[in-house]
Amino acid sequence: MKRFAILALCTGCASWCGAPKPSGEDDPVDRDAAPHAAEAKSRCSETSSIALPGALELGRAIHIGTRVVVGARRANRAGLLEIDELTARFTELGDAFGDVPPPLPIASFGSEKATAVAYEGTKRHLVIRDSAASAIAELPPDPIDESLAFDAAVLPTGGVVVVWDAPTSNGSAIWASTVLAGKVEPAVRLTPEDVDGDTPRVVAIGPTIILFWLAHRGLPKSDAGIEPEGAGQDLDHAWVEMLAFDGMLHPTSPLRHITPDSGRVSSFDVTPRGGNEMDVVARDAFELHAGQGGTALLVRIRGPELPAPVVLAEHVGRGVPLLANEWLVFDDTQNRGRAAFGSIQSPEPVLDAARALSALANGDLLVAGEHENALHVVRCSN
Numbered sequence: 001m002k003r004f005a006i007l008a009l010c011t012g013c014a015s016w017c018g019a020p021k022p023s024g025e026d027d028p029v030d031r032d033a034a035p036h037a038a039e040a041k042s043r044c045s046e047t048s049s050i051a052l053p054g055a056l057e058l059g060r061a062i063h064i065g066t067r068v069v070v071g072a073r074r075a076n077r078a079g080l081l082e083i084d085e086l087t088a089r090f091t092e093l094g095d096a097f098g099d100v101p102p103p104l105p106i107a108s109f110g111s112e113k114a115t116a117v118a119y120e121g122t123k124r125h126l127v128i129r130d131s132a133a134s135a136i137a138e139l140p141p142d143p144i145d146e147s148l149a150f151d152a153a154v155l156p157t158g159g160v161v162v163v164w165d166a167p168t169s170n171g172s173a174i175w176a177s178t179v180l181a182g183k184v185e186p187a188v189r190l191t192p193e194d195v196d197g198d199t200p201r202v203v204a205i206g207p208t209i210i211l212f213w214l215a216h217r218g219l220p221k222s223d224a225g226i227e228p229e230g231a232g233q234d235l236d237h238a239w240v241e242m243l244a245f246d247g248m249l250h251p252t253s254p255l256r257h258i259t260p261d262s263g264r265v266s267s268f269d270v271t272p273r274g275g276n277e278m279d280v281v282a283r284d285a286f287e288l289h290a291g292q293g294g295t296a297l298l299v300r301i302r303g304p305e306l307p308a309p310v311v312l313a314e315h316v317g318r319g320v321p322l323l324a325n326e327w328l329v330f331d332d333t334q335n336r337g338r339a340a341f342g343s344i345q346s347p348e349p350v351l352d353a354a355r356a357l358s359a360l361a362n363g364d365l366l367v368a369g370e371h372e373n374a375l376h377v378v379r380c381s382n
Helices: 005-011
Strands: 044-051 057-064 067-074 077-083 088-095 104-106 115-120 125-129 135-138 150-154 160-168 171-180 197-205 208-218 236-245 265-274 277-284 294-301 310-316 322-324 327-331 337-341 344-347 354-359 365-369 374-380
Touching (some): 067 354, 077 115, 088 115, 088 125, 104 150, 115 150, 125 160, 160 197, 160 208, 197 265, 208 265, 236 265, 310 327
Antiparallel strands (some): 067 077, 115 125, 125 135, 327 337, 337 344, 354 365
16 A cells, blocks of 8 residues: 555565564563653643544544545444544445444555445455445455454555455464456465464555564463463463565565564554555553553564564553554553653543544544544644
8 A cells, every 4th residue: 555665675685584583582572671651741632523423333544635534334334434624424335244343444545535345244255345335346255253354455456455364273374365357366375384373464565465464372281271460461472473475475575573472462553654664563462460451562664674672652451552643542451541752651531431543634633432423633742
């Protein structure tokens, strides 16, 4: 969806593509040395609100020009919510059954219209629809499992790459299909046979497709009965991995570890920044003390050398923090809103029990409150 110049290196470089994987014994995140942020008074306030057309379940958001487009579900109808600074308009695209998530909006660079990818039908197959609700393509049904995780990106050819996870004999794997002119290519497994991976994210930069996922390694069987030490601690290690592919879904780089495999990443997201930059923001559920919450990590990919993860905030509750205009907003373990800018954190009551969806063109945050029929425009300032 954005351009990523360094990916051309993946066909022949040894430095960027062939960097060693961090080991469990060499964790680059020094948790004991993580900076303890100074506290400030609240720095975020609501400037306006935008009425919603009824009660909506909101999904992920993208920018198209000055607008924000969010996947949304209203009861058993799925569609896209288009938001400017004053209004919000919901366009229905199809039916929604059971617990399927809202559609995923995607768009090519410079496009004025969004395309939606969503699970549809009782057999839960992925369907790509244009903004007029016409079906562009339908993928075959997934194997029956509990996961509904998927992602998609627009390719320079005008096609779409769709990725999803599916169960295997040793855990889970990431699969993909490309779609061009309505033709769906056969699904290809993207993760190596020895990788247990789920929760994919995909970014298309020029001709290169970049796949991210959560990788897992279970504890030894002798430890399988150990109870978690605190809220959010899983019984296995989990970290973010990355692999690059060409348009035919052939790998063009070695597998890379984005976060250390000694961590316990519970969620993450990837945001292209233009040029050769991408931000990977992850929540590591590792806790030094029970109940203290997780850690927000940032890996800013700028070129051949992958930097060590930077600790943005501690005591982070569930979900992926939003990083926008260098402000990090997140919930703490009590579901209270907080904001961090540099080394300064502050409690933000306007973000309590709310979810920051995205930043508007002017830098303000678009926030969805819990069980509310309105969105809130929130401005944070130093």
